[in-house]
Amino acid sequence: MSNQSSEIQFINRQSFIELGARERAIALLDAGTARELVGPFDRVESPWLQMQSVTPQADDGCVVMKGKIGGKAAVVIALEGAFQGGSMGEVSGEKMTAALDLACADNENGIETSAVILLETGGVRLQEANLGLAAIAEIMASILALRKHAPVICLTAGTVGCFGGMALAAGLASYVVMTREARLGMNGPEVIEQENGVDEFDSSDRALIWAIHGGEQRYATDLADALVDDDTEQIADAIRRFVAKGVPPVHRSSRVELYRNRVEALDTSRQWDPKELRTLWTANGSEGEQR
Amino acid sequence: MSEYTGVRGTVWFRAFTGHASPMPGDPKSVLTADAPLGNDHARFLCVVPDSHARFPCARHGEVGLEEAYTLATRVREVIEHDKNAVKRPIVAIVDVKSQAYGRREETAAIFLAAAAAADAYGSARLAGHPVVSLVVGQALSGAFLTHGYQANRILAFDDEGVMIHAMHKEAAARITLRSVAELEKLAREITPMSYNIRDYAKLGLLHKLLHVENPERPSQQEIRNVRAELVAAIVDARSSPVDLRNRLESTGAREMRKASILVRAKLEAQWLEK
Numbered sequence: 001m002s003n004q005s006s007e008i009q010f011i012n013r014q015s016f017i018e019l020g021a022r023e024r025a026i027a028l029l030d031a032g033t034a035r036e037l038v039g040p041f042d043r044v045e046s047p048w049l050q051m052q053s054v055t056p057q058a059d060d061g062c063v064v065m066k067g068k069i070g071g072k073a074a075v076v077i078a079l080e081g082a083f084q085g086g087s088m089g090e091v092s093g094e095k096m097t098a099a100l101d102l103a104c105a106d107n108e109n110g111i112e113t114s115a116v117i118l119l120e121t122g123g124v125r126l127q128e129a130n131l132g133l134a135a136i137a138e139i140m141a142s143i144l145a146l147r148k149h150a151p152v153i154c155l156t157a158g159t160v161g162c163f164g165g166m167a168l169a170a171g172l173a174s175y176v177v178m179t180r181e182a183r184l185g186m187n188g189p190e191v192i193e194q195e196n197g198v199d200e201f202d203s204s205d206r207a208l209i210w211a212i213h214g215g216e217q218r219y220a221t222d223l224a225d226a227l228v229d230d231d232t233e234q235i236a237d238a239i240r241r242f243v244a245k246g247v248p249p250v251h252r253s254s255r256v257e258l259y260r261n262r263v264e265a266l267d268t269s270r271q272w273d274p275k276e277l278r279t280l281w282t283a284n285g286s287e288g289e290q291r
Numbered sequence: 292m293s294e295y296t297g298v299r300g301t302v303w304f305r306a307f308t309g310h311a312s313p314m315p316g317d318p319k320s321v322l323t324a325d326a327p328l329g330n331d332h333a334r335f336l337c338v339v340p341d342s343h344a345r346f347p348c349a350r351h352g353e354v355g356l357e358e359a360y361t362l363a364t365r366v367r368e369v370i371e372h373d374k375n376a377v378k379r380p381i382v383a384i385v386d387v388k389s390q391a392y393g394r395r396e397e398t399a400a401i402f403l404a405a406a407a408a409a410d411a412y413g414s415a416r417l418a419g420h421p422v423v424s425l426v427v428g429q430a431l432s433g434a435f436l437t438h439g440y441q442a443n444r445i446l447a448f449d450d451e452g453v454m455i456h457a458m459h460k461e462a463a464a465r466i467t468l469r470s471v472a473e474l475e476k477l478a479r480e481i482t483p484m485s486y487n488i489r490d491y492a493k494l495g496l497l498h499k500l501l502h503v504e505n506p507e508r509p510s511q512q513e514i515r516n517v518r519a520e521l522v523a524a525i526v527d528a529r530s531s532p533v534d535l536r537n538r539l540e541s542t543g544a545r546e547m548r549k550a551s552i553l554v555r556a557k558l559e560a561q562w563l564e565k
């Protein structure tokens with residue numbers, strides 16, 4: 001591609017990160033096919049927030065949109081990072097689990113249906129604590145059941161990123177797509193600093209945070225399948241590619257021996273420069289080709 | 292909260308298997324053994340503290356990278372072994388205070404390690420293995436997602452030292468800008484926030500609460516009783532679907548998870564509309 005055309009592409013690109021959950025979901029589905037299920041007019045809100053003086057939202061921060069991707073049936077489930085940090089509550093969690101289960105049932109009845117999950121979340125919503133944690137366990141179970149039949153693609157675009165229990169859900173995905181603005185990890189820097197001190201993790205060290213959790217690092221260390229720009233068309237294109245690709249022969253989270261050996265080979269007597277891992281954990285090269 | 296010692300996991304693992312040692316080549320923090328249970332030979336797994344663990348942030352009973360990948364390995368071993376045979380029960384003895392909070396863990400993707408363990412347990416369940424979790428102590432947050440929460444059936448002791456929760460009190464108080472006392476008061480009023488196992492039981496996620504006078508020193512009779520409950524849970528799991536629908540169809544869920552049931556009903560109805 002010439003410099004000039006890439007400049008034009010840059011100027012013309014539409015940011016995906018700036019879109020809300022609903023617009024994101026629509027942008028990933030084939031034009032004119034998106035249909036929202038249990039939308040804001042159904043007003044199924046969290047029953048637990050009002051009693052804690054938190055204003056609920058009519059969609060509980062989770063948008064379920066059914067439609068087609070590349071001509072094939074698909075459901076997009078998008079978390080709204082702007083509502084309670086994208087946290088998982090009873091309602092948002094059940095929306096995701098039920099949508100995954102319905103997609104699974106369609107597959108079992110011969111209608112191939114993929115799922116795309118847009119993760120902008122810090123994990124469990126603390127006001128709904130145990131129901132949030134239970135919801136994540138059930139989401140994980142439903143991903144495991146669905147991914148036997150059709151790909152489950154997790155996209156983290158930013159800027160909230162994907163943390164806590166939902167990072168485990170991303171770990172179960174058939175494919176993980178990230179931008180450079182996205183972060184993916186189990187424990188955020190603030191939590192680590194609180195639990196184990198500033199020497200373990202200085203949560204004010206922005207460069208360190210991105211070096212560890214950032215999309216570029218996760219892609220370079222074989223933990224994400226595609227690294228995309230904050231460009232709606234490019235992201236939609238990547239999702240279409242993975243839907244078309246179908247179920248990978250082996251899922252990343254089932255390659256236990258490979259990752260166990262990688263961890264075993266690490267020198268734990270010191271902290272590492274995250275860049276070291278880029279040579280130790282060689283990337284897939286091209287999008288899950290080796291799986 | 293008393294200093295976490297990880298005594299309970301070891302006590303119950305030994306009660307069922309007769310010893311408490313890791314399998315050859317495994318880290319000391321993961322106990323795995325096969326032992327008779329009812330008419331089966333079940334696989335038992337438990338995470339225990341190892342003060343000399345290789346990873347410094349995983350020396351007090353946390354579930355870290357090595358623990359998660361070891362669990363995944365030992366569960367997958369059983370799936371592979373029983374591929375064309377009777378699917379043996381898998382029993383997770385749960386006494387885990389947290390996942391490992393460390394920079395090394397994040398760099399080396401503990402999220403994937405935890406997912407790999409959950410994948411193994413969930414895949415075992417989907418393959419037809421009855422997977423039962425017995426919560427004898429703490430079952431917190433990501434540690435429980437990694438070790439125990441994918442089970443067909445969850446049993447727990449009705450005991451003050453048993454806690455299933457998304458976040459330990461001190462951290463939850465800090466994050467919600469409350470004192471621990473305020474948090475505890477609020478948690479008593481809002482069932483899903485409660486730290487009490489009896490309140491957790493109301494959510495309908497547990498198969499059963501079991502009573503043991505002192506879970507750190509069970510009598511032989513109590514061990515026999517708990518063993519019988521494990522066998523009963525296995526029978527129940529074998530005669531039920533391999534998914535987790537029982538958690539939402541329980542009596543407790545009909546009362547406490549009304550919103551979940553409503554969401555599912557609406558989504559099912561709208562899914563089919565054109």
